[in-house]
Amino acid sequence: MLTRQGQSDLGAPAPRTTHNKKSASVALVSAPSDASKIETSWAGRVPHVKQGTYADGMPFHDLEYLAFKLVLKPNSFTSRKSLFKFGKVLRAPAEQCGVEFDREDFRDAPIKLREIVFRDTKDFRLYNNAFILRRRIPYEDGFPSGEPEIVFKFRHSDIQKAAETDVRPQIRGAHRVKFKCQALPLKDRLGGMRMLFSHNVQFPRSHVGSAAGNVLQFSVLTGVFPALEHLKQSPRETISLVNGTIVEEVLQDIGSLDFGSGLKVKANVSIWRTRGEHRPLIGEFAYQIRFRDRKLLSLDAMKRAERFFLGLQYAARNYIELGATKTGVVYHMLGNAPNSHE
16 A cells, blocks of 8 residues: 555555445444544555556556545525535534645635536436536636537446546547546445546537537437447437536635645535526535645545545535435436436
């Protein structure tokens, strides 16, 4: 687990059973009185990708991000002030774990707005096979700022399967790949951790080019994303808006978290609601660590980050929506029950 004194491998080889919910998590049946007393068992044990190459000979992508997420009930978030109010929940676990939570530089941070839509087949074939396709548009001062962005991802609990799925698009314009490990609470109780591995690519809509044709046709879509070719059933089938829903995302940076050893991250709270009715769908508290080389991450800082995340689950127990993801909420809006790899 250690590569040199005081440093974390964030991925020492681990048996495949680490993907099992019981063996990969810290299960606590009652809230600890002091989050600093929580025993860590996860830090430094994210599995490695077994290296190989894609069809064009390029090596498999490796993890560059570690994102911590708490999915929250949305009803408490009714104003900018209420988003900042969630910061009070962080105080006790941060203090107990030796984490510095600083809000001073964020009091005037602007609200960020984005419009998000998901596209899929009528039978949710993409989501059922761990793919997610969405388009998002940022807004500034009430108007779109920049062009629409396409985000395509494969998200799965198996890191190797996620790495081997080549999400790169066949387009002439530039694109950006992000491979993330997402840490979330257990689906059925507080005080534990499960991992999802999200292999993403994003690019401006214009980078597809006009020659690509109607990307709402599945046959055209598979030309852009060859990873979907095996899901195609009919030359004429199309993709459409998932559950007819346009999501409005409201996101507020609320502060920074300093875990020591130079590991400092920005934390934010967001809410998703339907466009038009403003029906609250789901909320989220999140922060993420970006790294070029996992060996440079301090083991002490990673343990501190884990204790804080586990302790925060108890501190935020009245907010947390167990077993949910933001994407999953959109897919289940009309009572549909697609298969989930989340």
